[in-house]
Amino acid sequence: MSANRPAAVVVLAAGEGTRMKSKTPKVLHEICGRSLVGHVVSAARELDPEHLVVVVGHAREQVTAHLDAHYAGTRTAVQYEQNGTGHAVRMALQELGQAPEGTVVVVCGDTPLLSGETLQALAATHAADGNAVTVLTAEVPDSTGYGRIVRDAETGAVTAIVEHKDASPEQLAIREINSGVFAFDGALLAEAIKQLRTDNSQGEEYLTDVLSILREAGHRVGASVAGDHREILGINNRVQLAEARGLLNRRLLERAMTAGVTIVDPSSVFVDVTVTFERDAVVHPGTQLTGATHIGEDAEVGPNTRLKDTRVGAGARVDNTVADSAVIGENASVGPFAYLRPGTSLGAKGKIGTYVETKNASIGEGTKVPHLSYVGDATIGEYSNIGAASVFVNYDGEKKHHTTIGSHCRTGSDNMFVAPVTVGDGAYTAAGSVITKDVPAGALAVARGQQRNIEGWVARKRPGSAAAQAAQAAVEESDGES
Numbered sequence: 021m022s023a024n025r026p027a028a029v030v031v032l033a034a035g036e037g038t039r040m041k042s043k044t045p046k047v048l049h050e051i052c053g054r055s056l057v058g059h060v061v062s063a064a065r066e067l068d069p070e071h072l073v074v075v076v077g078h079a080r081e082q083v084t085a086h087l088d089a090h091y092a093g094t095r096t097a098v099q100y101e102q103n104g105t106g107h108a109v110r111m112a113l114q115e116l117g118q119a120p121e122g123t124v125v126v127v128c129g130d131t132p133l134l135s136g137e138t139l140q141a142l143a144a145t146h147a148a149d150g151n152a153v154t155v156l157t158a159e160v161p162d163s164t165g166y167g168r169i170v171r172d173a174e175t176g177a178v179t180a181i182v183e184h185k186d187a188s189p190e191q192l193a194i195r196e197i198n199s200g201v202f203a204f205d206g207a208l209l210a211e212a213i214k215q216l217r218t219d220n221s222q223g224e225e226y227l228t229d230v231l232s233i234l235r236e237a238g239h240r241v242g243a244s245v246a247g248d249h250r251e252i253l254g255i256n257n258r259v260q261l262a263e264a265r266g267l268l269n270r271r272l273l274e275r276a277m278t279a280g281v282t283i284v285d286p287s288s289v290f291v292d293v294t295v296t297f298e299r300d301a302v303v304h305p306g307t308q309l310t311g312a313t314h315i316g317e318d319a320e321v322g323p324n325t326r327l328k329d330t331r332v333g334a335g336a337r338v339d340n341t342v343a344d345s346a347v348i349g350e351n352a353s354v355g356p357f358a359y360l361r362p363g364t365s366l367g368a369k370g371k372i373g374t375y376v377e378t379k380n381a382s383i384g385e386g387t388k389v390p391h392l393s394y395v396g397d398a399t400i401g402e403y404s405n406i407g408a409a410s411v412f413v414n415y416d417g418e419k420k421h422h423t424t425i426g427s428h429c430r431t432g433s434d435n436m437f438v439a440p441v442t443v444g445d446g447a448y449t450a451a452g453s454v455i456t457k458d459v460p461a462g463a464l465a466v467a468r469g470q471q472r473n474i475e476g477w478v479a480r481k482r483p484g485s486a487a488a489q490a491a492q493a494a495v496e497e498s499d500g501e502s
Contacts, residue, residue, distance in 0.1 A: 024143040027071065027122030027206050029064040030112040033057045033129030034077025034099040039257045045079040046255065047129045048086055051265040052272065053292025053310055056255055057083065059132035059268075061091050062293075066136025067125065067143060073115055074129065075099050075108045104224025105200075106216040113210055120206030123147065126227065127201050130255045132264055133271075134201070138246050145244035146203035152239030153209075153231055155181070156201035158249035166197035167228070169243060178241040181228055196245070199252035202227070203244075208234055268293075281315075289322075298334070316350070330360070333368065346378075349385065367402065381412075384427065396420075397439065401427030407451065408433045426461065 037046025047057035054062065057074065064072055076083045077099040087094045097115035099108045109126055113119065123146055125139060138156070146154035155178055157169045163184075168191050170180040181198045182191050212233040216225040235241050246252055255261050272293060273286045280299030283289050288305040294312050301315040304322030311329035315321055319336045330343040333350035340356035348354055349368035358372050363380035366372055370383050373390040381395045384402035389395055393406055397414040400406070404425055412423045413436050421439035425431065429443055432451035443449065444461030453467040478488050 024067075024123070024140065024147050026067050026069040026125050026143055026203070027120035028112075028116060029067060029069040029072050029125045029127065029139075030109055031057065031060050031064060031072070031074040031127055031129050032105060032108050033060075033083060034075050034080075034102055034108055035130075036078040036102070037130070037256070040261075041258075045083055047083060048079075049255070049261055051132055051261065052268045052290075053294055054132075055086060055090075056132045057087070057129040058090060059293075060127055060129050060134060061087070061094060063134050063136045063139055064125070064127060067139055069125070070122075071095060071116055071120070073097050073112045075112050077102050077108075103218070104222065105227035106213060106225030106229060109209070109227055110213050110216075110225070113213065119210035122206055124204045124206045124209055125202070126204065128254055131199075131201070131252060132255065133251045133253055133268055135251060138251055139201075141247075142201065142203050142244040145242065149242045150240065151203075151242035152205050152234045154203040154242045154244055155231070156199040156203075156246060156252065157196050157243045158199055158246040158252050159195050160197055160249045161195070163192075163195050163197050168192070168194040169196040169198060170194070171196075171243070176242075178231070178243050179235070181231060196243075198228070199246065200254070201252065204230070205239075208239060212237075284322075325355070398423040398425065398437075400425040401429070401445065403427060404429040405431070407431050407435055407449075410435045410437070413438045 033047045035046065040046045040049065048055045073095045074087060075097045080098055084096050087096065095115060097111040099111045123143055125143060127134065142154060142156050155169065165184050167181045167183050168187055169178055170182055170191060171177065172179050209230065212230040215233050216229055218225055231241050250267055253264060255264055269290055270286065272291050273283050273289060276297050277283050281297045282302045284303065285305040289303050289307050291309045292311060295309045296314045298317040300318045302320040306324040307322035308326045313327045313329060314331045316332055316334035316336065318334055319332045321332060321338045324340045325338055327343045329345045332338055332348045333352060335351040336348050338348060338354045341354050341358045343360035345362035346360040346364040348366050349370055351369050352366050353371045357374050359377040360372065361379035364378040365382045367383060367385035367387065369386045371388040371390060372378060375392045376389050377394045379396040381398045383389065383400045386403040387400050389406040390408065392408050393410040395412050397420050398412045404427060410431060414420050423437045423439040424442040426443055426445035426447065428446045431449045432453060434452045435449050436454040438454065438456045441455055441458060443459040446462045447459045448464045449455055449459065450464065450466040450468065453465060455465055455467055459465040478491050482488050
């Protein structure tokens, strides 16, 4: 357990976020596969706090359900009326039932770029300096609109946080700004919260007023400077949401590249935080990797590929493909223009080729479905070949049925397998067959009508047509040669 383990982390997530102009609560908007509040909770968990409390208010049922579904063990405190950040923290302390003994970290639920490392540095600074409260600050290129951090010239202690509209010309020149993230002594916080007042323009309890209360009581207020000012960016509208997504995506790609993954064009590749790679994987332009997707060693993915919750084995090649909840074996080949739906499993060295769609299909090692086919609700053994334009007819209008193709089979082009049906190991099927009955191992199945040629049909039914003229010319040429 870390010596800087907080007694509690409080996440403020009660606001409505009206500038998002959305029926979705602001903190539930997603970037890179995780909600805004989810990113903050994940970063907070890296501190291993004794308690993690999210303050909810607007659309609290939705937010609470989301937390219960994805972040089990997270407690919630309800702020029924949004009466300010200080009031929100008051609700969190009431949820805990007593003043926490130790550090209480307060973070905002709309800062998805905030990292666990930065929070750990904040907690460590707070403990090392013996502060009553430590503010997470950042040096920004443009401090317009932010609260300025005013420090004591000799001790470096924070003497005030001055809002932009109240700052003097000298203070406006300060580039160190308040992030809205704090580490407090829990007992001192609980006492100071009781002294908050609402005699301000908003009629709300401001958490920042706690700093002046503690300083006036003789306690030290310090600061911890974030290494990257972009971490503290909050999200208030869709423009900022997109900007944060771009920054986080770039961070994830840089992490992958540093670990030995080739990203050919980072500007056109998008990944979720839950995507994992092995070294020497290659990702080509125009690729989106989401959910629990994993790309194996030496595998190549893309271009123009979208994979969700899909595992790509070592050495596999996936080109111009959409896949959802699929497994692609080692050294397998998929695409171009393939669609792997949930439940698809392709064995090592297998192939799913051009314009092939699969669903709930287990395709064995070395087996090939090269082109223009649909394989649904099926099991195919090893080293079989499925002919072009084959369809696994799995639906009778009410229920889905299963087709089984054995190992080392060769099925002809333009086959229909009407499930439930089984083709035994080593069997062949003729081109153009509609297979409705089981085929024994090693047999050849032929299921098509006999061809019948009706001589002179075109001349009688399409007289004078180009086809009739061509046919007549061919007959005359043949008669001349004979």
